[in-house]
Structure formats: structure tokens, C-alpha cells
Amino acid sequence: MDQQGQNGLLATFREPWRTRGAVAYGVAAVLIGFYTLMYFRDHLGIEGSALDPETWASAVGLRSRWLFYGALYSVAMVGGAIYYLRRHGNSRYNRIRIAVNVVVQVVLAFTLPLVMPYFFTGDPNQFWKYEYYFSYFWPLDWYKLHPGSLQNIPVVLAIYSIVGALVAAPLLAYFFGKRWYCSWICGCGGLANTFGDPWRHLTSSSTASWRFEKRAIHTVMFVAILSTFLLFLDHLVGGRYATFHRLVDGGQWWSMKSLYGYVVGAILAGVIGTGLYPLLGPRVWCRNFCPMAALLGLFQKLGRFRIAVKPGMCISCGNCTTYCEMGIDVRSYAQNDESFTRAACVGCGMCAHVCPRGVLKLENAPRLNADKKRVGLPIVDL
Ligand code: SF4
Ligand code: SF4
Known part of the structure; x- marks a missing residue:
């Protein structure tokens, strides 16, 4: 391997x-x-x-x-x-x-x-x-x-x-x-x-x-x-x-x-x-x-599911978008420091896996509490 x-x-x-x-x-x-x-x-x-x-x-x-x-x-x-x-x-x-x-x-x-x-x-x-x-x-x-x-x-x-x-x-x-x-x-x-x-x-x-x-x-x-x-x-x-x-x-x-x-x-x-x-x-x-x-x-x-984005970390390499099997432009969310929930996301986790900066994380948690605690950014639903 x-x-x-x-x-x-x-x-x-x-x-x-x-x-x-x-x-x-x-x-x-x-x-x-x-x-x-x-x-x-x-x-x-x-x-x-x-x-x-x-x-x-x-x-x-x-x-x-x-x-x-x-x-x-x-x-x-x-x-x-x-x-x-x-x-x-x-x-x-x-x-x-x-x-x-x-x-x-x-x-x-x-x-x-x-x-x-x-x-x-x-x-x-x-x-x-x-x-x-x-x-x-x-x-x-x-x-x-x-x-x-x-x-x-x-x-x-x-x-x-x-x-x-x-x-x-x-x-x-x-x-x-x-x-x-x-x-x-x-x-x-x-x-x-x-x-x-x-x-x-x-x-x-x-x-x-x-x-x-x-x-x-x-x-x-x-x-x-x-x-x-x-x-x-x-x-x-x-x-x-x-x-x-x-x-x-x-x-x-x-x-x-x-x-x-x-x-x-x-x-x-x-x-x-x-x-x-x-x-x-x-x-x-x-x-x-x-x-x-x-x-x-x-x-x-x-x-409760979402992809949480750590703010200020993305270097815009685009690996996440390239590897998203559902065609979601993950990079655009990461660049804007926006955690997100998309109906299409199947939670394969590949965007988080291939990110060289550890920007992304798949989470299941009540939204407001988790966001206040860890990310502090608005959720974007598209
Ligand atoms: S978890 Fe999978 S389907 Fe969801 S945004 Fe990431 S790569 Fe795309
Ligand atoms: S893979 Fe990571 S660093 Fe690269 S664009 Fe996506 S979130 Fe940003």
C-alpha cells in the first residue's frame, strides 16, 4: 500500500x-x-x-x-x-x-x-x-x-x-x-x-x-x-x-x-x-x-450531516472537487470558509481524504452547537 x-x-x-x-x-x-x-x-x-x-x-x-x-x-x-x-x-x-x-x-x-x-x-x-x-x-x-x-x-x-x-x-x-x-x-x-x-x-x-x-x-x-x-x-x-x-x-x-x-x-x-x-x-x-x-x-x-470546513486553511489546490464523485465543487466552499450540506453528497469522505491541508471533516452533530464550538461559520445549503 x-x-x-x-x-x-x-x-x-x-x-x-x-x-x-x-x-x-x-x-x-x-x-x-x-x-x-x-x-x-x-x-x-x-x-x-x-x-x-x-x-x-x-x-x-x-x-x-x-x-x-x-x-x-x-x-x-x-x-x-x-x-x-x-x-x-x-x-x-x-x-x-x-x-x-x-x-x-x-x-x-x-x-x-x-x-x-x-x-x-x-x-x-x-x-x-x-x-x-x-x-x-x-x-x-x-x-x-x-x-x-x-x-x-x-x-x-x-x-x-x-x-x-x-x-x-x-x-x-x-x-x-x-x-x-x-x-x-x-x-x-x-x-x-x-x-x-x-x-x-x-x-x-x-x-x-x-x-x-x-x-x-x-x-x-x-x-x-x-x-x-x-x-x-x-x-x-x-x-x-x-x-x-x-x-x-x-x-x-x-x-x-x-x-x-x-x-x-x-x-x-x-x-x-x-x-x-x-x-x-x-x-x-x-x-x-x-x-x-x-x-x-x-x-x-x-x-445533522455536513462537511465542516476549517477556516483560513484552504490552498485552493482543487483535489477535493476533482475527487468528488458527485460533482460537488467542494473547493468553492472551502475557499469561502463555509461548512455545507448538499443533498447530493453521499458522504464518501474522499474530499477530506485527499485534502493536503486537512481542511474538511464529515460531521453528524446538531448544527448550531457544533458550529459555534468548532467552526463558527454559517452553513450554506444549496
Ligand atoms: S463526501 Fe464525497 S460526495 Fe460528499 S462532497 Fe466529499 S467527495 Fe463529494
Ligand atoms: S483539497 Fe483542501 S486545500 Fe485543496 S481546495 Fe480542497 S479544501 Fe482546499
């Missing part, structure tokens, strides 16, 4: 595969192709062929392409974690955070969904149609609060889904910021922080990208909430209104439920969100489209 933690900084702009060179485009093309096959396999006429992800899954003895995907995802995260920790492992925060990311992925998002059916039915072919992923909550896993999903799982898991999404997640975001989820638990954030780390400096910090981010992410959040409400409504009236039922949950590709899955789940989260890592940075999905990030961001702005 590089004990100074600076090798990563110096190498950032030297390696063509990390700076939108030909290799980066090649990797993006492979990722986009992979996600297209995964999500649109049923529409591409590739069933049973060598391009069929189900064929890959059976070749390694897994019962579905999604478990195969979970296995690949885990391998990518472990490899990415090693890469990340070799560069930034001299920070305790980073070591613990990345270790938690990997354990959550391997245990909660791969192993448990794989083995749970055996415990409940003893027969993997009779498992619930709804495989349960403990680390994903509504509205990120939009189907978690779908009435059909809730009915298909044991009551204890239905309660876990509801309380996790509607009580625990917002409360934790209020007290600890959205980092508890986006940088510690979530598989999307975990992949971004490990496998996606080589490209974190490609995230744009321009005003135009910030404007796009605000509009896009709140639109998806609104659609996620509204469509969940409509699904519940349809369920409550027992699908009695045929046209409404067909539009909302009818099973055709153009029904609301299917469209949400294709557009948000497949294209925005998968094909674009991960496929464009090597070109636009690893948080395309989290920053611009994730409804969970949008919702938790609102609680973060109301809550």
Missing part, C-alpha cells in the same frame, strides 16, 4: 484508460452490451444461445441470470475494493466503509438470496417467486412495496420492507446523512466506490450538470412515488377498472409497471448508470436518477 496515499492522485491523469481514451470507450461498450443482454434478453431472440445470460448462469450451476449477475457483481466489487484500498486504504474511514460495502454485497445481496429458498422450502425450484434482497429498499428497489411483492413474502420480511423504507431509512438519513446507505450499504454505491473508483474524477462539476441532476433525480423520485401510489390504488380496488388496471399493472410492455422497470431499472440504472462509468464517472445513476438518493438527500438537508 502507498503509505502516503498520494500515488492515486498523481496517477489519475496519467493513465489513458482512466481519461476517456480508446480503452475507456471499449470498456464502456462492453458494459453497455452486457447490461443490454441482461435486461433485454427476452426481447432479443437469444434464448439458449451463447449470448444468453441464462446460458452463462447454467454453465456455472446458478439457477438464474440474476444470481449469475450477483456473483459477477461480487467479484467486481472485491477486485475494485482491492484496487481502492491499495490507493486510499491509509484512511480508517475508507477501510471500514469499503469492507462493509463488500460484506453487504457478498452476504446480503448474493449469498442470502441464493441460499434462503433452501431453508424455507428445501427445494430451490419451489422458492418464492420474489427473491429477497435485504440491502435494497423502496424506492431504489421499486418492487419492494408493490402489493404483489409484499403478499409473496413472509410477513416478517414484508414488515422489514415497509419499516426499512418508510421509517429506518429516513431517520438514519436525518441523523447520519445519506452516507449510511449510499456509501455503506447500497450495492450501486458499493460498485461505484470500488469497481468505479478509477473513473471518479470524470464526474462533471459544471453548473449545467448540476441543473440537469436536480431536475432529473427529482422527476424520477416523483414518478417512483406516484406510480407506487397508483399500483396500491389498483390493488385496493381489486383491478376492478379494467382500463386503469391495464394501464397500471397490465403486464404489457407499455403498462406503467413494465415501463418503469425498463426505463428506470434497466436503462437508467443498468445500461447507462453502469455502462458509462469509464466516460462520465461512477455515480451517473446515483447522482442523476436514483429515487432513493433523492429522497434521502431531502432528509439529509434537514438533518
Whole structure:
């Protein structure tokens, strides 16, 4: 390990595969192709062929392409974690955070969904149609609060889904910021922080990208909430209104439920969100489209989390802004001696880690007391 933690900084702009060179485009093309096959396999006429992800899954003895995907995802995260920790492992925060990311992925998002059916039915072919992923909550896993999903799982898991999404997640975001989820638990954030780390400096910090981010992410959040409400409504009236039922949950590709899955789940989260890592940075999905990030961001702005700035220390080197995976111009706050809370911040801690002057600190504390005591500066919320 590089004990100074600076090798990563110096190498950032030297390696063509990390700076939108030909290799980066090649990797993006492979990722986009992979996600297209995964999500649109049923529409591409590739069933049973060598391009069929189900064929890959059976070749390694897994019962579905999604478990195969979970296995690949885990391998990518472990490899990415090693890469990340070799560069930034001299920070305790980073070591613990990345270790938690990997354990959550391997245990909660791969192993448990794989083995749970055996415990409940003893027969993997009779498992619930709804495989349960403990680390994903509504509205990120939009189907978690779908009435059909809730009915298909044991009551204890239905309660876990509801309380996790509607009580625990917002409360934790209020007290600890959205980092508890986006940088510690979530598989999307975990992949971004490990496998996606080589490209974190490609995230744009321009005003135009910030404007796009605000509009896009709140639109998806609104659609996620509204469509969940409509699904519940349809369920409550027992699908009695045929046209409404067909539009909302009818099973055709153009029904609301299917469209949400294709557009948000497949294209925005998968094909674009991960496929464009090597070109636009690893948080395309989290920053611009994730409804969970949008919702938790609102609680973060109301809550205790912030990046505290020590006054009079910044030398304007720009490392913090360069390394912010969410495109936040941290330097501008530091130059102005302003502590801040931004809804987009996922609390990865990299801005504080790469700052050569120790200007920045991630904090969870009642605002006024902590500010009076330690910083004495106004908080800026943007
Ligand atoms: S502001 Fe700092 S902690 Fe927040 S996302 Fe950017 S680099 Fe991570
Ligand atoms: S806060 Fe630190 S990393 Fe950011 S510009 Fe100032 S000195 Fe550089």
C-alpha cells in the first residue's frame, strides 16, 4: 500500500484508460452490451444461445441470470475494493466503509438470496417467486412495496420492507446523512466506490450538470412515488377498472409497471448508470436518477450531516472537487470558509481524504452547537 496515499492522485491523469481514451470507450461498450443482454434478453431472440445470460448462469450451476449477475457483481466489487484500498486504504474511514460495502454485497445481496429458498422450502425450484434482497429498499428497489411483492413474502420480511423504507431509512438519513446507505450499504454505491473508483474524477462539476441532476433525480423520485401510489390504488380496488388496471399493472410492455422497470431499472440504472462509468464517472445513476438518493438527500438537508470546513486553511489546490464523485465543487466552499450540506453528497469522505491541508471533516452533530464550538461559520445549503 502507498503509505502516503498520494500515488492515486498523481496517477489519475496519467493513465489513458482512466481519461476517456480508446480503452475507456471499449470498456464502456462492453458494459453497455452486457447490461443490454441482461435486461433485454427476452426481447432479443437469444434464448439458449451463447449470448444468453441464462446460458452463462447454467454453465456455472446458478439457477438464474440474476444470481449469475450477483456473483459477477461480487467479484467486481472485491477486485475494485482491492484496487481502492491499495490507493486510499491509509484512511480508517475508507477501510471500514469499503469492507462493509463488500460484506453487504457478498452476504446480503448474493449469498442470502441464493441460499434462503433452501431453508424455507428445501427445494430451490419451489422458492418464492420474489427473491429477497435485504440491502435494497423502496424506492431504489421499486418492487419492494408493490402489493404483489409484499403478499409473496413472509410477513416478517414484508414488515422489514415497509419499516426499512418508510421509517429506518429516513431517520438514519436525518441523523447520519445519506452516507449510511449510499456509501455503506447500497450495492450501486458499493460498485461505484470500488469497481468505479478509477473513473471518479470524470464526474462533471459544471453548473449545467448540476441543473440537469436536480431536475432529473427529482422527476424520477416523483414518478417512483406516484406510480407506487397508483399500483396500491389498483390493488385496493381489486383491478376492478379494467382500463386503469391495464394501464397500471397490465403486464404489457407499455403498462406503467413494465415501463418503469425498463426505463428506470434497466436503462437508467443498468445500461447507462453502469455502462458509462469509464466516460462520465461512477455515480451517473446515483447522482442523476436514483429515487432513493433523492429522497434521502431531502432528509439529509434537514438533518445533522455536513462537511465542516476549517477556516483560513484552504490552498485552493482543487483535489477535493476533482475527487468528488458527485460533482460537488467542494473547493468553492472551502475557499469561502463555509461548512455545507448538499443533498447530493453521499458522504464518501474522499474530499477530506485527499485534502493536503486537512481542511474538511464529515460531521453528524446538531448544527448550531457544533458550529459555534468548532467552526463558527454559517452553513450554506444549496
Ligand atoms: S462532497 Fe466529499 S463526501 Fe460528499 S460526495 Fe463529494 S467527495 Fe464525497
Ligand atoms: S479544501 Fe483542501 S483539497 Fe480542497 S481546495 Fe482546499 S486545500 Fe485543496
